[in-house]
Amino acid sequence: MAAVLQPKSNRRATQGAISIDNVVKIYDPDGAAVMAVDHCSLEISAGEICMIVGPSGCGKTTLLNAIAGFHEITSGRILLDGEVLCSTEKPKAEPGSDRIVVFQNGALFPWKTNLENVAFGPIMQGAMSKAEAIEKALDMMADAGLGGVEHNFPGEVSSGMRRRVEIVRALMNDPKVLLLDEPYRALDSLTKSVMHEALLEIYYKNKVTIFFITHDLEEAIFLGHKVAIMTTRPCKPKKILEVDIPHPRDYSVLTSRRFRELMEETNDAVHEEALKAFAAGEKEG
Amino acid sequence: MAIRKKALVSSSLWRGVVSIAVFLVLWEIGSLSKFWIKWESFEWLRNALTGIDLKPVYLPWIGAVPAPTEVLHAWAGVIGDAGYWQSWYMSFFRVMSGFVTAMLVGIPFGLLLAVSRTAYGVGFPVFEVLRPIPPLAWVPASIIFWPTQELSIAFVTFLGAFYTIVINVVGGARSIDVRYFQAAQSMGSSQWDIFRRIILPGTLPSIMVGSSVGMGITWNVVVAAEMISGGGSQDAGSSGGGLGFFIWNSYVGGSYEQVVVGMISIGIAGYVSSELLRAVGARVTPWMRLR
Numbered sequence: 001m002a003a004v005l006q007p008k009s010n011r012r013a014t015q016g017a018i019s020i021d022n023v024v025k026i027y028d029p030d031g032a033a034v035m036a037v038d039h040c041s042l043e044i045s046a047g048e049i050c051m052i053v054g055p056s057g058c059g060k061t062t063l064l065n066a067i068a069g070f071h072e073i074t075s076g077r078i079l080l081d082g083e084v085l086c087s088t089e090k091p092k093a094e095p096g097s098d099r100i101v102v103f104q105n106g107a108l109f110p111w112k113t114n115l116e117n118v119a120f121g122p123i124m125q126g127a128m129s130k131a132e133a134i135e136k137a138l139d140m141m142a143d144a145g146l147g148g149v150e151h152n153f154p155g156e157v158s159s160g161m162r163r164r165v166e167i168v169r170a171l172m173n174d175p176k177v178l179l180l181d182e183p184y185r186a187l188d189s190l191t192k193s194v195m196h197e198a199l200l201e202i203y204y205k206n207k208v209t210i211f212f213i214t215h216d217l218e219e220a221i222f223l224g225h226k227v228a229i230m231t232t233r234p235c236k237p238k239k240i241l242e243v244d245i246p247h248p249r250d251y252s253v254l255t256s257r258r259f260r261e262l263m264e265e266t267n268d269a270v271h272e273e274a275l276k277a278f279a280a281g282e283k284e285g
Numbered sequence: 286m287a288i289r290k291k292a293l294v295s296s297s298l299w300r301g302v303v304s305i306a307v308f309l310v311l312w313e314i315g316s317l318s319k320f321w322i323k324w325e326s327f328e329w330l331r332n333a334l335t336g337i338d339l340k341p342v343y344l345p346w347i348g349a350v351p352a353p354t355e356v357l358h359a360w361a362g363v364i365g366d367a368g369y370w371q372s373w374y375m376s377f378f379r380v381m382s383g384f385v386t387a388m389l390v391g392i393p394f395g396l397l398l399a400v401s402r403t404a405y406g407v408g409f410p411v412f413e414v415l416r417p418i419p420p421l422a423w424v425p426a427s428i429i430f431w432p433t434q435e436l437s438i439a440f441v442t443f444l445g446a447f448y449t450i451v452i453n454v455v456g457g458a459r460s461i462d463v464r465y466f467q468a469a470q471s472m473g474s475s476q477w478d479i480f481r482r483i484i485l486p487g488t489l490p491s492i493m494v495g496s497s498v499g500m501g502i503t504w505n506v507v508v509a510a511e512m513i514s515g516g517g518s519q520d521a522g523s524s525g526g527g528l529g530f531f532i533w534n535s536y537v538g539g540s541y542e543q544v545v546v547g548m549i550s551i552g553i554a555g556y557v558s559s560e561l562l563r564a565v566g567a568r569v570t571p572w573m574r575l576r
């Protein structure tokens with residue numbers, strides 16, 4: 001496996017820098033204002049894997065939805081390569097193919113085959129003819145180890161396969177940023193380890209910026225250049241960790257001394273927030 | 286795997302055959318019981334029951350129902366009769382025309398209610414007030430309104446399927462996961478693309494469910510409407526009135542075996558329609574067979 005993980009291209013990503021600047025999000029259901037995100041600032045450089053770690057319901061997904069353009073922000077601004085996506089004046093970004101989301105429970109269209117799903121984006125954007133899109137989709141799927149399931153429906157393959165198909169579908173759009181919302185949450189730990197290496201492999205070939213939400217610290221340190229540990233609601237960075245383990249990485253990293261040191265360094269911060277979230281949850285319940 | 290599947294199919298077929306056979310035998314025995322059980326032997330029970338209540342009690346008696354063999358005999362009598370097949374044709378034609386019209390009107394109407402807030406606000410309240418009115422309550426109004434009997438029966442049949450199809454389309458379209466819309470939007474789909482590639486296929490399974498329920502109601506309605514309105518075309522007499530009128534006419538004429546022939550004919554016709562619909566459903570929603 002390690003041999004496959006060698007980077008095929010050394011191209012450095014020059015696009016996809018995200019700058020989150022003092023973003024506030026207040027939900028206002030029935031007049032009871034709930035602050036989900038509190039003056040959150042975070043810089044993500046082009047081509048970086050940034051892992052967002054925080055307890056469930058802390059507001060991580062709110063941030064992701066703001067970048068993707070699915071929801072409005074209350075104030076602050078988010079920039080992509082220096083261009084304003086959304087701000088206090090224009091609270092909702094336009095969804096676009098430069099920022100593609102891979103959803104928590106998957107959002108492959110069940111009525112399309114895996115191949116039709118993968119080829120969907122370029123056809124929609126008019127970037128390729130149908131034949132070209134199909135050809136490229138077949139290439140990319142074969143490359144990602146998905147040869148053989150092209151003509152199956154998503155419901156016919158394992159959940160691990162489905163995630164991989166969805167990531168390939170996202171990459172077909174040639175995005176600057178990949179937004180992953182706990183994509184491996186529902187997978188068992190063995191499948192997860194396979195998926196991690198597969199993701200890195202895809203990343204080394206494509207070098208997109210990855211904004212990856214998780215609450216698994218081990219996953220975060222293993223994959224990320226940068227790990228942002230978020231506070232429980234309202235959400236903002238509590239601690240930002242630069243992971244100095246060089247890429248390309250493989251699973252042997254998990255047993256290295258540096259990895260364990262980084263785990264120790266951050267474990268307390270994560271645990272502290274988890275406890276707070278738990279206590280807050282008890283009050284709500 | 287394939288062998289096991291094959292065995293399963295044939296064993297369920299086997300069970301079906303046995304269950305129908307047992308049903309027919311029990312029915313035959315029950316029906317023939319009039320020859321070996323005398324009504325008078327139950328006089329004491331009747332007297333006892335009458336004693337509690339003041340009116341005389343009549344007990345239902347399966348001996349009053351024609352036996353399967355008699356029904357079969359009556360069937361053999363009408364099977365070569367063009368009038369009997371004309372009844373089949375009339376009912377089938379009415380069901381299909383009402384049902385297809387209900388789909389042609391109901392699916393676009395349901396989709397419109399689902400995608401447009403304005404349409405929903407304006408259209409749904411009226412729809413919801415009209416929906417609880419049973420189709421059969423429309424029969425008199427329908428006869429008054431439509432110029433011919435045939436059209437009034439077709440209209441009532443149409444109503445039977447229409448409401449169910451619309452409700453299912455609206456519900457189906459509204460329950461499509463928001464993530465599909467978000468994903469499609471991110472990948473650059475226009476509003477029309479989203480309608481054609483997300484809403485339409487996403488609603489198809491609900492359309493099929495609504496259709497199969499609607500098809501059942503359509504058969505209920507057509508038979509009752511034929512009975513009430515006297516079969517539609519008076520000049521055709523007993524031969525042109527559809528299966529509902531066939532039953533009613535047989536009843537009035539005292540031919541109880543033919544009543545049962547008509548009933549079973551409707552059962553078979555309904556079964557055939559459902560199977561047709563299922564085959565269509567499997568073809569247009571191939572991804573659903575995985576569930």
